[in-house]
Amino acid sequence: MVSLPGSPVTNLLQVLFLGLSTFGPGACVQVELHVPEGLSSLEAVEGEDVVLPAWYTFKGERAAAKVKPWEVLTLMWFLEQKGKDKKQVLSHISGATSSEAGVSLVYSMPSRNVSLRLQGLREKDSGSYFCSVTVQDRQGNNRSHSSKTLELDVFVPPAPPSCHLLGVPRVGTNVTLSCQTPRSKPLALYQWVRPPPSTQVFYPPTLDAIRGTLRLKNLTTSMSGVYTCRASNSVGSAQCNMTLEVITGPGAAVVAGAVVGALVGLGLLAALVLLCQRQGKALEEPANDIKEDAVAPRTLPWPKGSDTISKNGTLSSVTSSPALRPPQGPRRPVAVTPTPSPGRVPTSALSRKGAVPVMVPAQNQAGSLV
Ligand SMILES: *[C@@H]1O[C@H](CO)[C@@H](O)[C@H](O)[C@H]1NC(C)=O
Ligand SMILES: *[C@@H]1O[C@H](CO)[C@@H](O)[C@H](O)[C@H]1NC(C)=O
Numbered sequence: 001m002v003s004l005p006g007s008p009v010t011n012l013l014q015v016l017f018l019g020l021s022t023f024g025p026g027a028c029v030q031v032e033l034h035v036p037e038g039l040s041s042l043e044a045v046e047g048e049d050v051v052l053p054a055w056y057t058f059k060g061e062r063a064a065a066k067v068k069p070w071e072v073l074t075l076m077w078f079l080e081q082k083g084k085d086k087k088q089v090l091s092h093i094s095g096a097t098s099s100e101a102g103v104s105l106v107y108s109m110p111s112r113n114v115s116l117r118l119q120g121l122r123e124k125d126s127g128s129y130f131c132s133v134t135v136q137d138r139q140g141n142n143r144s145h146s147s148k149t150l151e152l153d154v155f156v157p158p159a160p161p162s163c164h165l166l167g168v169p170r171v172g173t174n175v176t177l178s179c180q181t182p183r184s185k186p187l188a189l190y191q192w193v194r195p196p197p198s199t200q201v202f203y204p205p206t207l208d209a210i211r212g213t214l215r216l217k218n219l220t221t222s223m224s225g226v227y228t229c230r231a232s233n234s235v236g237s238a239q240c241n242m243t244l245e246v247i248t249g250p251g252a253a254v255v256a257g258a259v260v261g262a263l264v265g266l267g268l269l270a271a272l273v274l275l276c277q278r279q280g281k282a283l284e285e286p287a288n289d290i291k292e293d294a295v296a297p298r299t300l301p302w303p304k305g306s307d308t309i310s311k312n313g314t315l316s317s318v319t320s321s322p323a324l325r326p327p328q329g330p331r332r333p334v335a336v337t338p339t340p341s342p343g344r345v346p347t348s349a350l351s352r353k354g355a356v357p358v359m360v361p362a363q364n365q366a367g368s369l370v
C-alpha cells in the first residue's frame, strides 16, 4: 500500500488499514513531514529569535494525533549554505537531543511537532534548513523517512553611517557630502536632509540614494549648517550629522580687504607684527603651533548667512559640535567638522585641514592686543 495514489478510495482503504494497525508495532506506516502551507522561506532580523515550524504525521492520519508508544523518532536539522559543508545544528536520536548553541526544539520530546527555535540570530545563520525525520518501531522495523527544507534569510539593520565632506567648501564651488554605512542587509538607501530651522530635503540628481552622496553646487553661505544623512533598509535605519561651513571669498581678496579696511592703522599693525616676530623668536615653538588652548580672536557676532568678512580678516570659521550653537564661543580655524559622534576635532587635525598657518597666530596676538 505504500505509494498508492491519493484517490478517495485508496485514502479510505489507508484509513481502514491504519485504524486496524495503530494498536501496536508492525504497522506499515508512511511518515510525512509538514511545514505550514505555502511556507518555503522565512525572513528574520539579526539579534532576534525565529521558529522554523515543522511537524510530522502518518499518512492518512489526523494532524492532531498523539505520539504512539511504539514510535521511535530519529530527527535531524541541518544547515546548508552556499560553498560550505552541510552542518548539523540539532539531532534527536534514541531519545537524546544535542544541538549547537542558541538552537533548540520548541516542544519537548516526545512530540510530533519538531519545530526548531533559533535564538540571537546572526547574519551567518542565513541558509537552507533541512529537516529529516525517520520513524520506526521499537524492533527497528517498518522504517519510514521524510524531509523538508526551509530557507532562512537574516536581515541586518544599517549600522551607524559615517558622514564625510569631499572638496573645499568655498563660496561658488561645488562639494560632495558622502555617507556610508559599514553594514546593512539588504543594502541601505540613503537620504540627506537639513534639519530645522533650515529644513530641506534633497532629491536626485542632487542626491544619489544608492551611493549616499549629495552634490552641492555653486555654494553660498546660506548653505552652511547641519546636514543629516539617514541610511535605511527594510528592517531599520541609522543616521549621522555633519556641519558644513562655507568659506567666504578667496584668500587674496580677504587680505586686500583687510588692508584697505585697516589702512589708518597700518603703521600700528606693522609695528605689532614686528613686535610679534620678536616675541616669536623667544617663543618659537608655541608661536608656530596652534595650541589646544589658544584663544581665537574675539570677533564681532558672526555674520551668518552673509558674505561679510569679519573685521580681523578671519578667512573661515567653524562651529564645532554641538551643531547649531550660536556663533559666539571660541572659534577654530577649521573648514568643516563632521560629527558622526559628538566631540571636538582634535587640534592636531587643524594643520592638516589647511588652516592658515601664518595668519592665525598673528591674529591671535593682534586680536588680544587690539
Ligand atoms: C508546530 O509548532 C509550530 C510552532 O509553534 C506551529 O506553528 C505549528 O502550527 C505546530 N504544528 C501543529 C500541527 O500543531
Ligand atoms: C560646479 O558644477 C557645475 C555644474 O556641474 C560646473 O559647471 C562647474 O564647473 C563646477 N564648478 C567647479 C568649481 O567645479
Ligand SMILES: *[C@@H]1O[C@H](CO)[C@@H](O)[C@H](O)[C@H]1NC(C)=O
Pocket (backbone or CB within 6 Å): 172, 218, 220
Ligand atoms: C552661482 O550663484 C551666484 C549667486 O547666487 C549666481 O550669480 C551665479 O550665476 C551662479 N553660478 C552658476 C554657475 O550657477
Ligand SMILES: *[C@@H]1O[C@H](CO)[C@@H](O)[C@H](O)[C@H]1NC(C)=O
Pocket (backbone or CB within 6 Å): 195, 226, 228, 239, 240, 241, 339, 340, 341, 342
Ligand atoms: C544628529 O542631530 C540630531 C538633531 O539635529 C540629533 O537628534 C541626533 O542625535 C544627531 N545624531 C548624531 C549621530 O549625532
Ligand SMILES: CC(=O)N[C@H]1CO[C@H](CO)[C@@H](O)[C@@H]1O
Pocket (backbone or CB within 6 Å): 025, 026, 027, 028, 137, 139, 141, 142
Ligand atoms: C510493510 C512492512 O514492512 N510491514 C512489516 C512491519 O514490521 C513487522 C514486524 O514488526 C513485519 O512483520 C511487517 O511485515
